[in-house]
Amino acid sequence: MGVRGLQGFVGSTCPHICTVVNFRELAEHHRSKYPGCTPTVVVDAMCCLRYWYTPESWVCGGQWREYFSALRDFVDSFASVGIKLVFFFDGMVEQGKRNEWVKRRLKNNREISRIFHYIRSHREQPGRNMFFIPSGLAIFTRFALKTLGQETLCSLKEADYEVASYGLQYNCLGILGEDTDYLIYDTCPYFSISELCLESLETIMLCREKLCESLGLCVADLPLLACLLGNDIIPEGMFESFRFKCLSSYTSVKENFDKKGNIILAVSDHISKVLHLHQGEKKLEEMLPLGPNRALFYKGVASYLLPGQSSPWFFQKPKGLIMLDKQVISMSSDPESKQGVPICTEPESKQEVPTCAHPEIKQQLPVETDSDFNLEVPMYAHPKIKEDKPMDMDSEIKQQVTLVSDPEILKVARMHHIQAESYLVYSIVSSGEIECSNTLEDELDQALPSQAFVYRPVRQRVYTLLLGSCRDDISASLAVKEWFVYPGNPLRHPDLVRPLPMIIPGGTPSLKSLWLNQEPAVQARRLDALLACFNLSSSRDELLAVESPLRALCCLLIYLFVQVDTLCLEDLHAFVAQALCLQGRSTAQLVDLQLEYISPRAVQLGSLLVRGLTTLALVNSACGFPWKTSEFMPWNVFDGKLFHLKYLQSEKGYSVEALLEQNRSWLTRFHNLKAVVCKACMKENRRIVGRGHWSSHHTGRWGRQGSSSHRTSSSCGHSGQGQPWRDQGPGSRTHEHDQWRRY
Structure with missing residues (x-):
């Protein structure tokens, strides 16, 4: 989940972007700053399942009474300090992420084989290091939270975009989850569920502004960085040679950093010192070796743009616009390449029927789809x-x-x-x-x-x-x-x-x-x-x-x-x-x-x-x-x-x-x-x-x-x-x- 290598980089190379915070104090500060506004934490529930499942037994099919009790304790802890929780669950697998979904399922199959091998050999449940969440946990967690009176929502795509959108639109206290994509989105603060101590309500806040300071970037550069490093949309191998070139020319490689950490620093250095020089003058595809991956790359960057946000990395054309839900797609005038380039998001037009004004493409396009390169626009x-x-x-x-x-x-x-x-x-x-x-x-x-x-x-x-x-x-x-x-x-x-x-x-x-x-x-x-x-x-x-x-x-x-x-x-x-x-x-x-x-x-x-x-x-x-x-x-x-x-x-x-x-x-x-x-x-x-x-x-x-x-x-x-x-x-x-x- 999230950006390749970023979680480890944050922990080993940039620990200063992690700050211990207390939800009780954050809620009090939020109420004083926004009188009459209930402090709200939006929860990426899929990231929290392992944290929530605390019963010792997990291999027998699920300890559901224990689990329900643990969920109730979680909800009550936040309610006791006046914090409202809104839970989001993944609703569907996006087509662009199907390959990644398959990889994870096949990896899980191998883990399950090891679990049964252990059971046959030892006649006991494996240790927590082999923990596998019980079947149906995500589905029944939705119903459990609704039973507990919580606002529980299911996304029309994978949930991270809707979580980030909700957090931004409703001025939430923050996002609670475990996905480095929340460092990339320009949204409310991001808190770690794995570091949460429920008794004290303390956890770690990961600050994207401090991350940018460490990398010499601005927040608007983070979606570009994420796609160059690889994420759930961009395969890790797509820009491997580009990252190697960045690493080769990077003069500040530090021996005490791991390889992935150095790659992140090198790519960030290339963005800040090379790409910034021509920003606004050249198209991004002229500065990067996008080649046949151009459409997929733009799709990846656009997936991080929330309603009302724009990217300075997209070269805007004055004509040939396609309105797709919340995103405006600019069609290139190059007759050999009709791939769309996402420019910005427009909340006022989020429900407009998509039409194409480009003279060579007259057919009406279905919602969420650009017929040229299947740009699936995230929907809120x-x-x-x-x-x-x-x-x-x-x-x-x-x-x-x-x-x-x-x-x-x-x-x-x-x-x-x-x-x-x-x-x-x-x-x-x-x-x-x-x-x-x-x-x-x-x-x-x-x-x-x-x-x-x-x-x-x-x-x-x-x-x-x-x-x-x-x-x-x-x-x-x-x-x-x-x-x-x-x-x-x-x-x-x-x-x-x-x-x-x-x-x-x-x-x-x-x-x-x-x-x-x-x-x-x-x-x-x-x-x-x-x-x-x-x-x-x-x-x-x-x-x-x-x-x-x-x-x-x-x-x-x-x-x-x-x-x-x-x-x-x-x-x-x-x-x-x-x-x-x-x-x-x-x-x-x-x-x-x-x-x-x-x-x-x-x-x-x-x-x-x-x-x-x-x-x-x-x-x-x-x-x-x-x-x-x-x-x-x-x-x-x-x-x-x-x-x-x-x-x-x-x-x-x-x-x-x-x-x-x-x-x-x-x-x-x-x-x-x-x-x-x-x-x-x-x-x-x-x-x-x-x-x-x-x-x-x-x-x-x-x-x-x-x-x-x-x-x-x-x-x-x-x-x-x-x-x-x-x-x-x-x-x-x-x-x-x-x-x-x-x-």
Whole structure:
């Protein structure tokens, strides 16, 4: 994240730009300077997840009660000194940053492999040096913060631009995060989350003005420096030879500095002593070896310009302007090169429909895109701004190239997305492209499928629900691009996944009916749609009889046990027992739980269930929220360490009474829940048996042998041998059928 090498440089070479500050004192000073204005800290939540996750146990699927308690303590600490917090989460991966996203996911895969190797070798959780955040942490953190009454927003792009924009526009006390890009943006002060002491509310402030003094630059030069060094948009190797030339001619190389530190000093020296000489006289591309990377470079520099800001490094042409959201793009008059050069940002024109005035380019351009070099202009999506100009939002939505053409539906989906109330829905209806990061899955375990495949049929039915109103002429070839991480997927291309037919009693309702109709009878239709996404319509009455919050968990368990044949009766006992015992445990009691050893299979089962809960979040929001989000929040239905304990006990053959700690009231509920799950599975010809009753053909593979098991699909080129969910290939295949379902 951020600028290559800058974090280390600041710590080793320029420690004086780091100042210890106290939030209580900062808030008091802010109130005296701006009477009547609440001191506000805007939080880059994605940077804070590791800091927030303080529970000792992390490998078992997440200690969600402990985590929720830690979040509450964090919020309360700032509230106690009168500071308001505004949290931003990444909403989508920008296309220009997809390669960087893929690199990180593949790196994470290697880390996960090492984690499972350690577990198999030592039968214990690795140390914190191998810490990997539990699956679904970012998603459920959004809901947790909203439950705690916090303003929580989801960006339309990666969050750093919107965080910096919010901090500037609302005169915030500062930004709390861990990303050197916040040293580059010309915005409010930047504070380190990793250095925060919650008890004293002291942390480190990193001062961009002091950084500029050390480098001999001005703040307006920092975006240029960032791109020459390399960041999430500009690959590190793009200007490697240029940096080497700067280093070779730099006369103040100090032996006690590391190589990256010297490179930063050398590039800064070149900017201040060479490029400044011709600033305003020559185009930047004449002073730098941009070559074929010219467009990408300008895109990178422009990505740091916030609304109302301009860059002195862009040579302005008097004609050929394209208005793109908040940025003005100047088209070069060179007939051989039509790449746009970003000049400035203009807040008054941020909602204008983009048009091109260049005589050679007469077509209308879609919002956020320059057709010549795909300059994706960052958009500021704070709902307060959007609400001020509702007609402008409608106009903007109408200009987008989306899979769903109804502007009213897009507007609702966008609103829920920005307000962090939904999950993945807006990405599907707007771009037809979604992603899911790494999950703690053991690539050597041949008996359990990746969550990406287990829940794919559910997603396919959601696509039908969301995209069913698409034009007939494109629906036949419609496919959603899925960037899902699973073992063996090199992520060179997305998987192209087609919608799957779904059967809803009374027919498939429209999104307008599900999302906008407030009549009481529609709520039942919303629930019908949710159950149909899991193919559980036939178990509606039994599920409705289950009390909240176990109803959602019951729905998920039925789906899992129908879908995955290698789940056995002992697994069901462990899942149900932990859910019931959780109701009677305090947070302190969960903290004190001790495990005899760690089972890699139980680790993966815990992650599989939590990913199911995130899938429920997608389905629930797509269906118009038939269930309250509290019904499937993990702190209400799942604790990783408690599940692991029950799994180990069940595996050893503990009786149901022992699993339930001799609690008679839990015993009755246990048998009721188990009966609902088993009855629903029997309707699908799936009999759940104990591990000792498995027939000899169970060899640790997913899916039963026999005519009812559709384990492979010739349309996807599967071999039909060995590991049906591991051998999916490198992506880009079009998945049409519900081929991973067992029947």
